Amino acid sequence: MATNTVPDIDSLLVPTHDEFARQRAVAAIHTHAMLRLRFDCRTAYERNVKPAFEREHGRAPETGAEIAEAIKGDPFYQFYSSIRYNAQEMGPLARQPAVERALPAMIEIAKSAAQSNAAGGSLRLDPDLVVPDYMTEYDVHLAAGSYHSEFVDDDVAQGVLLGRGLSPIAGKGRITKNRNFAGVGQSIAHWLKAKYPAFAPRRMLDMATQSGANLTAYPKAFPGLEAHGIDVAAPGLRYGHAKAEFEDVAIHFSQQDAAHTDFPDGHFDLVVSSFFLHEVPVPVTHQILKEAYRLLAPGGLLVFMELPPHKACDAFMNFAYDWDTEHNNEPFYRDYRSQDPTELVVAAGFPRDSALELTIPDITSFDMDRYPAFLKGEIEAPPHGRGGWFIFGARKPG
Amino acid sequence: MTEANGAAGAPLAGGRVLPRVIKGKRSQFFDDPTMDQMMTFFMELMTEVMVLRDRQDTLERMLEEKGGISRAELRDLIPPPEVEAERAADRAAFVERVLRLHEPVGEPAPRHDA
Structure with missing residues (x-):
């Protein structure tokens, strides 16, 4: 760290007293909707909606989609949905002013980091890359501007706005969010080392890395690993490049579509992603997994953190998850979840007997004294999104 | 930068540059869309009440400690973690009180924290 000359880009984000209070207030409402109302909704469903459906159809709803249709007129569902939708929308709105104030100075830091590459990483942008229609037609997650939009030259704003929220609450309390979405990389890296002690990847790729929040954990866990x-x-x-350079972690960032990259065949020993495939149309999911297969060296591992599929949840949980399809600007969410992860990797060329699907503990919140028991199969990981992460993957023969 | 990436290509003048309106069809949850609009007003107002609560708490703490305070100091003050932890508990209780829904009846389920 001693030789590092890249300043801390996050240190420029300084909300005022009231901006900080507003961010925390919105987070409190959103947390209440996600951790209380979303589950109370099951009670409302069991007591009111399900009996009415049974009277009309002579059976209980069998799919999430049936529940979604049946529950539309229920007042509790309507208030829960409206509260959650508004809180989701208000999150980025509460964070924007601080980002706008810091933007000119943040851009300067990002530009200088891209020139110095003090930590040994790199940033390769492709100004001619066409962002897919499915990203530009609506703002995913109800965040105005989404991930890709640029409003000024060398813009980092959307990266900061939507990436800084991934950092755990720490330090000076800047832009914060309650759940630790950035624990995925650490959790998978830890699980890989425990599960495959002989696995020593030389080069890895994180697809749809955003600002690399779930990528920096891997070179830290596997010293000498070349991370892309x-x-x-x-x-x-x-933004991610400037952060990585400040943290003295060498990461090679490049602007590419995961469905067709410019890396050579067999270039990587490990291909990962998180929170990715449910945001793309199912045909693109197939292209991405085929590309991952092409990019993996013999013996290489694919590990994607994703939403649990329909087959792993009951009808109510499928309804609860798939809410985002219509109401969080994630139109492929339900179609993605209707796929079987094992069938997806088999279709991409991986051997069926190498396919894996499981939920692993989030190591930033799990009692690690119990990890050996988890590895032995004596205890299960906490549910996905509440202390655990669902992952699937496969291994290329080699 | 190109049109393809949505770049404005303009120099940064500072101030408001980011959009406040989201692209895509807005969800309607109630039969009457004015109800959806009223919920947005209500949620914004609820948030601002929480901001005022924090500001009042900050004022009380500063007055207790110093007896005299400056507005600039108040504007820039980010609470230390122990104060923020107290406020987080206060906010959670506030949200629970204000969002007192009529259904489902009976005791609410325990919060599903990890």
Whole structure:
């Protein structure tokens, strides 16, 4: 760290007293909707909606989609949905002013980091890359501007706005969010080392890396690992590169579409992603997994953190998850979840007997004294999104 | 930068540069869309009440400690973690009180924290 000359880009984000209070207030409402109302909704469903459906159809709803249709007129569902939708929308709105104030100075830091590459990483942007229609037609997650939009030259704003929220609450309390979405990389890296002690990847790729929040954990866990991250959105790559250089972690960021990259065949021993495939149309999911297969060296591992599929949840949980399809600007969410992860990797060329699907503990919140028991199969990981992460993957023969 | 990436290509003048309106069809949850609009007003107002609560708490703490305070100091003050932890608990209780929904009846389920 001693030789590092890249300043801390995050240190420029300084909300006022009231901006900080507003961010925390919105987070409190959103947390209440996600951790209380979303589950109370099951009670409302069991007591009111399900009996009415049974009277009409002579059976209980069998799919999430049936529940979604049946519950539409229920007042509790309507208030829960409205509260959650508004809180989701208000999150970025509460964070924007601080980002706008810091933007000119943040851009300067990102530009200088891209020139110095003090930590040994790199940033390769492709100004001619066409961002796919499915990203530009609506703002995913109800965040105005989404990930890819640029409003000024060398823009980092959307990367900061949507990436800084991934950092755990720590330090000076800047832009914060309650759940630790950035624990995924650490959790997978830890699980890989425990599960495959002989696995020593030389080069890895994180697809749809945004600002690399879940990528930096891997070179830290596997010393000497050459880490690459790609995304179609430039603001997050610029921001992530500046952060990685400040943290003295060498990461190679490049602006590429995961469905067709410019890396040679067999270039990587490990290909990962998180929170990715449910945001793309199912045909693109197939292209991405085929590309991952092409990019893996013999013996290489694919590990994607994703939403649990329909087959792993009951009808109510499928309804609860798939809410985002219509109401969080994630139109492929339900179609993605209707796929079987094992069938997806088999279709991409991986051997069926190498396919894996499981939920692993989030190591930033799990009692690690119990990890050996988890590895032995004596205890299960906490549910996905509440202390655990669902992952699937496969191994290329070699 | 190109049109393809949505770049404005303009120099940064500072101030407001980011959009406040989201692209895509807005969800309607109630039969009457004015109800959806009223919920947005209500949620914004609820948030601002929480901001005022924090500001009042900050004022009380500063007055207790110093007896005299400056507005600039108040504007820039980010609470230390122990104060923020107290406020987080206060906010959670506030949200629970204000969002007192009529259904489902009976005791609410325990919060599903990890």
